[in-house]
Structures are given as C-alpha cells and as structure tokens.
C-alpha cells in the first residue's frame with residue numbers, strides 16, 4: 001500500500017454536498033482513494049510521498065465531458081477559422097479522412113497533456129471517424145500511457161452525402177460493422193468498478209450523420225449491458241442549422257427526436273443543447289438526461305448561448321466540455337469554466353424580459369461545481385467529482401503565489417481561480433498518482449510528443465490537398 005500526503009494547503013475546496021472549504025488543511029491518500037481531509041494538525045504528518053502544498057489551492061480534478069481529441073491535429077486551419085458548424089465540418093471532413101492510428105494515438109496524448117496541465121483528471125472523448133485502420137483502442141492505449149481517467153466513446157457516422165447526410169460517403173461506416181465493433185470495445189475495455197480508469201460509451205455522431213435505426217440500435221446495445229453503466233452520448237441541438245435539419249428531415253425538434261429513439265434518460269448525455277427549448281429542458285430534467293455544455297466552441301462557431309441557468313434550476317445534470325479541439329481551439333478546463341461563467345452572465349443581459357440573476361447568473365463556485373461534480377454526474381461516476389473520504393484521489397493543485405492570483409487569492413482563493421486568470425496546475429493527481437509535478441507532465445516527455453504531433457499535423461493537411 002502506498003500513501004500520498006498533500007500537506008499544509010492554504011485552501012482545500014472539496015465541492016462536497018456542503019461545498020466545504022478547509023483552510024490550512026491536508027489530504028491523505030492511500031493507494032487510489034482519499035482516506036482523510038482535515039486540519040493539518042489532525043492528519044498524518046508523513047506518507048510515502050509528501051507534497052508541500054503551502055500557498056496552494058486544492059480542488060477536485062476537473063472533469064471534461066465532451067471532446068474530439070484527434071482534432072488537435074487540425075486546430076486553426078485557416079480555411080475554416082471563421083466558419084459556422086456545417087461549413088466548418090464540410091471543410092474538415094476531407095482532411096480527417098487521412099487520419100491514421102499513429103495520428104490518433106499522438107493527438108490524443110497531446111490533448112490529454114493540455115487537459116492534465118490545466119487540472120483536468122477525467123476526460124471523455126468522442127472519436128467518430130475511423131479511416132485507414134483507426135480504432136478506438138488507439139485512444140485507450142494513449143490514455144493508459146499518460147495516466148488520465150478516460151471515458152472513451154465509440155462514435156460513428158453512417159449517412160453520407162449521397163443519402164442526405166453531411167459527411168462525404170468515404171468517411172462513413174456500415175451500421176452492422178459499427179455495432180459489432182462497439183460491442184467488442186465494451187467487452188474488451190469497459191470497467192464498471194469503483195475507480196475505473198476506462199469506461200466505454202456508445203456515441204453515434206449526430207442527427208445529420210447517422211440513421212434513426214443506428215440511434216435505436218445503439219441505445220439497445222448500451223442497455224443490453226445491464227448494471228454495467230454503459231452510457232449513450234451524441235450531439236444535439238447545437239445551432240439553428242441543426243434545428244432546421246431536424247425539422248426538415250424528421251419533422252420534430254431535437255428533443256422529440258431523441259425521445260422517439262430512446263435517447264433520454266439518466267444514462268444519456270448530449271453535447272451542446274444550445275437550442276433546447278422550454279419543453280426540452282423540462283423533459284431533460286424529468287428524465288435526468290445530461291448536458292455537456294461547451295461555451296468556447298459555441299462562441300467560436302457562433303452557435304449561440306446555451307440556457308444553462310434554466311437547465312440547472314430545472315434540475316438537468318450539466319457538465320462542461322472543451323469540445324474541439326478544432327472548434328475551441330483550446331483544451332484548458334479552468335478557462336472553459338471561466339468562459340461558462342462569463343457567457344452565462346452576458347447571455348442573461350441579452351434576455352428580453354428582465355434580469356433575474358444579473359451578474360450572479362453564474363458564480364465562480366457554480367461554474368467550478370459544473371466543471372467538477374457536474375461533469376462526474378453527467379458521466380455517471382459517483383467516485384469522482386468532489387473530495388471526500390472514499391472518493392478517488394483525483395485532485396488539482398494551483399500555486400497561489402503566481403501572478404495569475406496576485407491580489408485575488410488573498411481575498412478568495414477559490415473564486416480567484418476563475419475570476420483572475422486561467423493558471424496551469426502545479427500538481428495534478430489522478431487515481432492517487434502524481435501525473436503533473438511542479439507544473440510539468442511526469443508521465444510522458446512532452447517536447448518530443450509535441451514535435452511529433454506537429455509533423456503529423458502537417459502531413460495530414462498536405463495529404464488533403
């Protein structure tokens with residue numbers, strides 16, 4: 001049994017049910033679980049590994065609920081820098097059709113490095129394009145090597161342009177092959193245990209790239225693994241074109257489409273939901289269907305402002321997603337939480353009928369709660385998302401003596417994390433293992449990884465010309 005002591009922290013913000021915040025506190029970890037949190041004097045004074053956390057803020061590891069990590073290879077592509085969702089996708093599909101297993105492996109690690117360095121300990125990823133022998137196993141291997149907790153989702157596209165879908169025919173798959181591979185992945189990699197490092201979810205890409213049959217069959221497949229916590233994920237109601245497609249092709253709203261296909265429930269989470277109407281919010285709340293809110297991507301693609309406060313007030317589970325990487329184009333989870341806070345406030349100011357909350361539409365602690373325990377709920381995880389004895393030891397430490405916190409942390413270290421700037425994590429601990437130490441990734445050599453990633457990004461772009 002190995003132990004880890006995070007000692008003398010200036011503040012430990014647990015985000016437990018009472019949002020307990022300890023001052024001058026320590027966290028004691030045995031193996032992969034938190035054993036105790038409390039005043040430094042009351043906790044063990046030593047352990048196999050001790051982190052001196054004087055001058056540091058400790059928060060639960062942040063949880064990212066929506067991402068496309070392979071897109072790290074196509075960030076800031078000039079031709080689509082200023083495009084909305086559909087033309088952005090049409091511009092990128094031909095490039096993505098050149099993806100290789102090596103590219104997926106390397107880009108996944110780059111995306112995870114960026115997340116880990118921002119204090120994120122668990123991430124979902126939605127890989128929905130499988131050309132040239134790419135497999136979801138490539139992402140899962142990458143996560144195991146770098147040490148990130150991973151919810152790998154088996155995405156898919158089956159309706160190409162010739163059938164009225166958005167993607168070109170050459171990047172879509174046969175539906176029987178999709179379902180067979182999804183079943184293989186669940187049986188091979190999905191772990192339902194407390195502290196699991198890999199979950200597999202079932203994730204047809206979007207209403208405009210898969211058939212209704214595949215949506216229905218996917219839901220049946222996930223739910224055939226009874227009691228195993230196999231979840232369902234897709235994109236929904238992202239922008240006005242998405243709504244118009246739903247109206248034209250299916251003659252219903254995205255929520256009605258989801259309901260008809262069995263895609264509402266506590267085991268489902270949908271990305272974006274920018275255009276969810278009042279009836280949709282009520283239905284999501286009633287069925288405990290989760291939402292991955294992606295504020296940066298929604299701003300980048302001018303998709304709109306998701307009604308997050310209304311969702312929260314109604315009881316919809318809401319987590320945060322950096323999305324992208326090429327529609328953000330960043331993967332900094334603290335920054336994403338900051339943008340969620342800012343966007344909620346500016347969204348409220350645009351409301352035609354009065355202003356219920358004003359600037360308190362979303363507080364810093366609200367946004368951090370969404371980024372931690374909200375994300376855990378959306379991913380169906382009861383073992384992560386807040387700090388308490390028995391929970392997985394997933395934590396992030398931020399150095400309050402840096403310029404990012406100057407003049408802020410002395411008043412409120414927790415709110416400063418979002419209100420002042422978007423600092424890098426000093427330490428990131430995943431499942432009891434120190435993955436970021438003194439601001440540096442400890443599991444993978446980042447310099448050569450980025451160099452290799454950049455070479456592959458150029459190769460991929462050139463191949464599409």
Ligand SMILES: [Zn+2]
Nearest residue numbers: 235271323324
């Ligand atoms: Zn997405």
